[in-house]
Amino acid sequence: MMSMTAEAVENARVEGMSRPPTAREKILDAYAALLRSDGERAATMDATAALAGVSKGGLLYHFPSKDALAEAVIERLLDAAQQDSERMEAAPEGAARYYVRTSTVEETEFDSFYQAVVRLAAGAHAPAVAALDQVHGDWERLVREDVADPHAAEAIMLIGEGLYYHSTMPGTWSRSLVGSDIGALLEQVDRLKEGH
Amino acid sequence: MMSMTAEAVENARVEGMSRPPTAREKILDAYAALLRSDGERAATMDATAALAGVSKGGLLYHFPSKDALAEAVIERLLDAAQQDSERMEAAPEGAARYYVRTSTVEETEFDSFYQAVVRLAAGAHAPAVAALDQVHGDWERLVREDVADPHAAEAIMLIGEGLYYHSTMPGTWSRSLVGSDIGALLEQVDRLKEGH
DNA sequence: GTCTATACTATGATAGAC
DNA sequence: GTCTATCATAGTATAGAC
Missing domain, CATH: 1.10.10 (Arc Repressor Mutant, subunit A)
Incomplete structure (x- = not known):
């Protein structure tokens, strides 16, 4: 064969x-x-x-080489990120809700490689930093398109970043927040988005 | 002498x-x-x-030993964090605003050592993880006392975490958000806190 | 395509001079 | 209290057998 x-x-x-x-x-x-x-x-x-x-x-x-390993991890992240951006853009609930909802840790391939690249970036690995910049730039663009008020968009972006920060961090503290009610959090997102 | x-x-x-x-x-x-x-x-x-x-x-x-270095860094963080918690509790603007406002990078000793301990925790250094748990637990307690709606409190906590995540991350992306208008962000915090 | 054996370098740590 | 050796180990990488 x-x-x-x-x-x-x-x-x-x-x-x-x-x-x-x-x-x-x-x-x-x-x-x-x-x-x-x-x-x-x-x-x-x-x-x-x-x-x-x-x-x-x-x-x-x-x-x-070790750097070849890092490059391959980054490439896998960028592949997965592109597919994620497409889903985010097409999400019926809107990009902002999609973004926050998927910022909690799920055991997806995307999360797995995102977290790995965050660790590389924390070591000042330049290609890893650049890849994260690109991924976050895409997210930010889509959320801004979805949320009229740019300041509300920024707050929503930060909520998502906060969730990811938790997800990439060991310790019990992170569990309590990440495990909390995502539905209630999405209501807060709606409040910001509606901007009343 | x-x-x-x-x-x-x-x-x-x-x-x-x-x-x-x-x-x-x-x-x-x-x-x-x-x-x-x-x-x-x-x-x-x-x-x-x-x-x-x-x-x-x-x-x-x-x-x-290297671990002695890590322990000393953690000790410095916990000292600074205790002083910060006292200021946060006494802040006239309220704990929530104080927390978010001071989550942007300032070149304070507190930030410097916080970021250092975050890096240690990212390497699964158990005492570093425990120290961050303690610091975040204090913050969460004070913000919850300040914000009536627990879900709004959680969203506000996450905004602060998001800002810190940015601050501890290299790359240009982080600069654009952190450098943005903190006043506008605090208005979003007020919106969440007032819970209308 | 995967393995063993090996070389080179960096890192953490010790001992002892000053 | 600070320095200069010096060492053991771990980490990266190469060469070549299978």
């Missing part, structure tokens, strides 16, 4: 067809998971290889 | 008397500055000693 070309694999991924994860994907997921749970310091190539279940050499075949 | 006891030095600091910074303080400030600007990975003992202008051995006299 012929193996799939890299392009065919990528298409399969985009189209959501399930298949056994490749070693490359296992490595990338492991690296992102370590960044999220333990930070940049703990996300070493050694730990990544161990978590992915491959040897260091195996990892280095797919990602010849 | 007799040198001051450690206690006398601490009293002088609390009372705000100016004096030449001790080597210990220079080291602590340097470590916090590195955490803020470049993250946990870059905040090595080597880099800290170089930035503080002392040798590695000199640093290790004051802080015998």
